[in-house]
Amino acid sequence: MLVSIYRYNPEVDDAPYMKDYQIDLPEGKDLMVLDVLNLLKAQDPSISYRRSCREGVCGSDGMNMSGKNGLACITTVSEAAKNGKLVLRPLPGLPVIRDLVVDMGQFYKQYEKIRPFLINDTPVPAIERLQSPEEREKLDGLYECILCACCSTACPSFWWNPDKFVGPSGLLQAYRFLADSRDTATQERLGELDDPFSVFRCHGIMNCVNVCPKGLNPTKAIGNIRTMLLQRAT
């Protein structure tokens, strides 16, 4: 199998380049892309990439596999390869630190902006803040996000304005706290999102939905935020 990998080591390379590797994969077994990378790393120890859990939980091995963002550990080679060739690149739009490792700073900055924690200024109850099953249900499809950045780095609006547009992942989380019955900062949070960039740069292209390895739907969450902003204004 032919595997083409984006290589860039700023300490020695003037410019990034694609390097081809030939590798024999075991018969009758559909490996994950991460397994292939591990095999290649045995061949060429200089290949750099992030990974940790190897089961789609930690979100560290997001990368672009033959043109589509995803987690290497839960994407099979047969899914990712095109015409018998596997092309691996770093997540698009973020600065490359080395090979498949990107600088997620911009992405986390947007996450930080939406204040991803419960804000509640009512007196702390003796035991815990209760939530009805219905209220809890509203968080389904939101809290599962693992911050892998596959979605935001697939979003053209995020590519062009990563400093101003919160991006699908951040907005999904923004809605997660807007929708939480235990959070009392809803109005404040909405106020922080009501500029022409943070939310409204989303043009509903739905690249984010297309790539999310957790099957989440940021576009829908963004639509909900918009509705909340509309309700607040009228």
Add this chain to the structure above:
Amino acid sequence: MVTQITSFGRSGLYDWMMQRISAVVLSLYTVFIIGYLLLHPDLTFDQWSALFETTWVRIFSLMMLLSIGMHSWIGLWSVSTDYIKPTGIRFFFQALCGLLMFVYIVWGIQVLWGL
């Protein structure tokens, strides 16, 4: 004029709403004009100018003009902030768009009212 209302960091919601509303006005106007032309295949100049004499058509047309101005301003402003990174060129582009919108609106009013 239009440039003052929108897109200078005020409310994104406002821009977004304007974009939707103007889109509705524009599509209604398109349907109206095409419908009228289809219903009057042998349209004469007198009929056509009589149509634009009526008050409601003028109001509708003015709404359409303002919608075009707003819609294209918001749209082009967005496009320019996406793709034109050097501030100087972006400012020039936006100023040009703003001026063009303004010219079209004034010109359109002149045409409508035959001033």
